[in-house]
Amino acid sequence: MTSLAQTRAAPARPRLGVGARTATGIAAGTLLLAAAPLYLAPYATTTLTRILVFGLLAASLNLLVGVVGLPSLGHAAFFGVGAYAAAWTAIHGLAGAGALLVGVVVAALVALVAGAVAVRASGVFFLMLTLAIGELTQQAADSWESVTGGSNGLYGVPAPTLFGTVLDQPATTYWYVLGFFVVGMLALRLVSTSAPGVVLRGIRDSEDRMRALGYRTTAIKLGALVFAGAVAGLAGGLLAAQQRLVTPADVGFETSALALLAVVIGGTGSWWGPCLGAALVIVVRDSLGATLDGHGPLALGLLFVLVVYLLPTGIARIRLRRAAS
Amino acid sequence: MKLEVRELSAGYGQGQVLHGLDLDLPAGQALALLGRNGVGKTTLVCTLAGLLRPTGGRVLLDGRDVTGWRPDRLARAGVALVPQGRRVWPALTVHEHLALATRHGGRTWPTERVYEVFPRLAQRRRHLAGQLSGGEQQMLVIGRALATDPRLILMDEPSEGLAPIVVDQVAEALRMVVREGLTLLLVEHDLHLALGVTEQAAVMVRGLIVHRCPTPQLRGDLPTMRRLLGVAG
Numbered sequence A: 001m002t003s004l005a006q007t008r009a010a011p012a013r014p015r016l017g018v019g020a021r022t023a024t025g026i027a028a029g030t031l032l033l034a035a036a037p038l039y040l041a042p043y044a045t046t047t048l049t050r051i052l053v054f055g056l057l058a059a060s061l062n063l064l065v066g067v068v069g070l071p072s073l074g075h076a077a078f079f080g081v082g083a084y085a086a087a088w089t090a091i092h093g094l095a096g097a098g099a100l101l102v103g104v105v106v107a108a109l110v111a112l113v114a115g116a117v118a119v120r121a122s123g124v125f126f127l128m129l130t131l132a133i134g135e136l137t138q139q140a141a142d143s144w145e146s147v148t149g150g151s152n153g154l155y156g157v158p159a160p161t162l163f164g165t166v167l168d169q170p171a172t173t174y175w176y177v178l179g180f181f182v183v184g185m186l187a188l189r190l191v192s193t194s195a196p197g198v199v200l201r202g203i204r205d206s207e208d209r210m211r212a213l214g215y216r217t218t219a220i221k222l223g224a225l226v227f228a229g230a231v232a233g234l235a236g237g238l239l240a241a242q243q244r245l246v247t248p249a250d251v252g253f254e255t256s257a258l259a260l261l262a263v264v265i266g267g268t269g270s271w272w273g274p275c276l277g278a279a280l281v282i283v284v285r286d287s288l289g290a291t292l293d294g295h296g297p298l299a300l301g302l303l304f305v306l307v308v309y310l311l312p313t314g315i316a317r318i319r320l321r322r323a324a325s
Numbered sequence B: 001m002k003l004e005v006r007e008l009s010a011g012y013g014q015g016q017v018l019h020g021l022d023l024d025l026p027a028g029q030a031l032a033l034l035g036r037n038g039v040g041k042t043t044l045v046c047t048l049a050g051l052l053r054p055t056g057g058r059v060l061l062d063g064r065d066v067t068g069w070r071p072d073r074l075a076r077a078g079v080a081l082v083p084q085g086r087r088v089w090p091a092l093t094v095h096e097h098l099a100l101a102t103r104h105g106g107r108t109w110p111t112e113r114v115y116e117v118f119p120r121l122a123q124r125r126r127h128l129a130g131q132l133s134g135g136e137q138q139m140l141v142i143g144r145a146l147a148t149d150p151r152l153i154l155m156d157e158p159s160e161g162l163a164p165i166v167v168d169q170v171a172e173a174l175r176m177v178v179r180e181g182l183t184l185l186l187v188e189h190d191l192h193l194a195l196g197v198t199e200q201a202a203v204m205v206r207g208l209i210v211h212r213c214p215t216p217q218l219r220g221d222l223p224t225m226r227r228l229l230g231v232a233g
Helices: A004-009 A018-039 A042-068 A076-091 A097-118 A123-143 A170-193 A195-205 A207-212 A217-243 A253-266 A273-291 A296-310 A315-324 B041-048 B071-077 B094-101 B111-117 B119-123 B134-147 B164-179 B191-197 B215-219 B222-229
Strands: B003-012 B015-025 B030-034 B056-061 B079-082 B152-156 B183-187 B200-205 B208-214
Touching (some): A042 A170, A042 A217, A042 A273, A076 A097, A076 A217, A076 A253, A097 A123, A097 A217, A123 A253, A170 A195, A170 A217, A195 A207, A195 A217, A207 B071, A253 A273, A253 A296, A253 A315, A273 A296, A273 A315, B015 B041, B015 B056, B030 B164, B041 B152, B071 B079, B094 B111, B111 B119, B111 B134, B119 B134, B134 B164, B164 B183, B164 B191, B200 B222
Parallel strands (some): B030 B200, B079 B152, B152 B183
Antiparallel strands (some): B003 B056, B200 B208
């Protein structure tokens, strides 16, 4: 039998708690990403910037799909509205963080209006309603020429400025996008892993039980959709800053579907998994697709089928399972 | 909390299950609602909890008409439901369950008070609900209901699927609920459990309450038990 003295003589090796390990992981990941332009070519840096923008969009969609259980096919509406609002604001003289803020607020307002209708539905009905909202938004972007530039889009968006410095180089744009990407991801993590996240997961698993506990579930789901829409709007604002151009294609079904694809591929069980999915989607579509004679979408389809069959819980789950075992 | 049900009708689509049911449950009383399968006991509980909209009649709590209220509004008014089949969130821990119940914005019990009532839950507070035994899950669901600081508890078959030794633990939990002075409407097939923890018993047949008496009286009335509940012996 182990005596108390023996137990005291052999103290357990100090170990980092889960919170400290996560904080260390986030800090290390951020530093690694921040250093990327120092060893990557400008094209690769630009691709990585697109991945961050799309990853933030996918992660915001994951809050709805993975945490609240609301699969949306119209999330690009908020992304596009944020992009248009930020681009319009930048063109009219307020570039940088101010334009981003306008993008976030306008996207949140659109999500509030759209969500007031959509969150009363669930399952396939929610999917169809969000699809309709996405299509309506794209139609508006296409036809409201005086504001959106119509099918030509809004071009000539000025580069963001920070403390008087114009961020028009691939590396500086990347760092600008990375800074807001980290802020957006931390906000998403805070919501999905803290007390509000438990409430949202409770609604996902049984809305009736949550109502029986006294929760106004419709209002809570609307709040989650507005928050996810605001983060998607932030991603849209970053897209405008990076591409310096916003077109109706950024608002449409294809963008929503690709974001949903990134969530499924990355895995809905983790807050960072959709970013991995987004990276794969962007690399396969933009980089690999170019070498496949323009058959990027076909490669994406194959990737999706493979993931669904071989990793039904997503890529991130492999790591989580290994970490747990 | 005093419960009054007047000529309540409810059902599913075209199928009517409750046909003008009347029920009075004074504040602080525990009533066992008995009856064979399909007589409408669960339908009554779901209607009282707001999960099913009545097609006729009225429900009053402390004299206030709450007919057709949504479940969340009823919960905030002090009605708690312990549903059939336990229905825990398997991926949430015991503590997260109780925290959920105490965060809806209304009156609540401190989580520690639930742990005092169910010390077993305190030992398992960091475990996922899906990893608990059937009895522990039932304690968790009752504890979750208590954490909302209810004044009326509706329980639907709390002993369903549990081993006899675990049913005894559930019975002790129900006695505690009664001792707390809460109004209890208990739907239960296990007559030993139902009659062991309540003061009054009512029997339902085809969507109506056809017999009501003090529990000891029903326990001694074998012909009635045989006729209305199919009890052998």
